Amino acid sequence: MVFRDVSWIKERTNGWDAIGVISYALIFTFAESIIIFGVVTFLGFFTPGQWKVDKRITFLSLLFLLTSLWAIIAQLLFLWNISLPVFAIRFIAHSAHPLRILYAGVLVIVIPSILLPVILFMKSDKAVLFMKDLIERLTFLSMFYLFFDVVGGIIVIFRNLA
């Protein structure tokens, strides 16, 4: 998304401003990540006391990944202009409670997509190990993200001092 805006900015001003837009975006999303981290950490207090630290972190990361996935899907649906089939829209529109049906439909899809991995996580040690492995790899990837955040931070400071 940011690259689409970059070309828009570059066309109107210059490359330096376009870099500025990316840098601010990195800083704002970094701030958002910190807030989300705070929320997830807070949720950690509600996990069972007998769980080890590793399991707790893995479980919370799983929940975070699932919600992120749905947030990304929600945006992509808009970006790619994907909507319900016409017959479904017609059915919902003509029903007595269209909003309730819409919410119920969403819950039918979203709840299992969260519950199934969570149940799997609770029941199977293999699933826990798989998740732990995945989180470690993602953590390594996020190092790159942190590197770009630092670069973005320097650019933002420079732009505001110059």
Add this chain to the structure above:
Amino acid sequence: MKKQFSRRDFLKLAGTLPLGLAGQSLLKTLGVSPALQGKPKNVIVVVFDAFSAYDISIYGYERKTTPNIARLASRAIIYHNHYAGGNFTTPGTASLLTGVLPWTHRAINLNGTVLDSFAARNLFSAFPDYYRIAYTHNGIASTLLDQFSKYIDELIPKETFYLESYYDLFISNLFKKDGDISAVSWARNIQVDENGSAYSLYLSHFYEYLQEKKLENIKPLFPRGLPTYDLVHPFLLETAIDKIGKRLPDIPKPFLGYFHFMPPHSPYRTPKEFVNVFQGDNLKFIEKPVNILAKKITENLPEYRREYDEYILYCDKEFGKLYNYLESSGLLENTWLIPTSDHGEMFERRIVAHGSNVLYQHVIRTPLMIFEPGRKAGMDIDTRTSAIDILPTLTYLTGHTIPDWGEGVVLPPFATENPDPNRSLYTVQAIKNDQYSPLTQASIILVKEGYKLHYYFGYPQLSGEGYMRLFDIQSDPEETVDLYSLKKGTASELLYELKQKLVEVDKPYV
């Protein structure tokens, strides 16, 4: 004891009457500024951004877009052939405020600033003994006002009259020095756009909820969405008009006010009362050929124009309100009021708004009116005038020294000399040209003796010498018949003059 008014006194007084009646024209003949008559007058310049003269009823537009302005204009001096300095905010506003053309002040790039040498040469510095107050919704105009802020006693921050949230204000204060880019990035992060997307996955939804709550009472009043600057900052024009209208009676006198409002600049989001008022009026527009410099093909131009015209109704209503504030407070009796614009807007040749490189009449012919204190009758001025004339005129009218750096002239009917019929009038656009380099990619028009020469050069779409067009704007104000190859003598004469001028203005950068 009260003195009796004798027959001799009466005769003495009667003898002075003809002199009093002849005073106005006598002072003009002697070259005495009207400022020397009575106490110092205030000055208010009101700019409505992207306001084309072609969409205003008093300039002959068929749609009644400006009923209030039309009513008030019967007391004003109306300039019927007024030209902006550029075709977008930066050069247009900078020319208005410095009294020189874009190739001189060099605020030619988007959100650019004038040369350092012009930071101290502007409308505000020309009124050192006045209380100077300024406001704009437009961040691009705000960049220029910031540059001139040393000469402005009260520069109202643009956010003051936005419908911003505390978080928006926090961000704009935190990154004040890089306001525009940080604001764009912040908006793209946090504000879910009409496509339902934002960079932020979580906070954008939270933010949207809070904004919805905050604006839930206002949004239904604007079915096309709230007016915004940069699609990011929502505002209501009436907020600025009400606050400014009520503030002016309280500020020190004499004052100079510069108020640059965003409407009718796009997005054209008029209030409910004006939505669709021009729908179905079957107004027919002249079909014009697609322009070679059109960036992208835009369809539905009449629809865009209708929405623009409906947005103008909002400006007109609010201008009427501002006028009433000034009249009821008694300020108008002692204030020069000058409504105008920084550039126009176009809906033709498959080009919409003003973001292209072309300089057709709709995008550069702007309104200019002067409400003179005490004037009861209107006056029409057909002489061709430019935005660069406003500064010398205002300094002259208020008894200040006319700046020697200015390139404009004192406007009729105030000028002591008759307007020069051979005056060469330019508008310049060079958005992609380097500020400190000779002009190698630009659009320039030269208006002289009823002809208008378009000269475009340096654009990737063009080859050879450039792209030229010649129109007889006296008989063809819509620029439909290109005379470039038919009137070769006139065309080459004007092109030669324009190129000579280019050599002259480029000299400091060669």
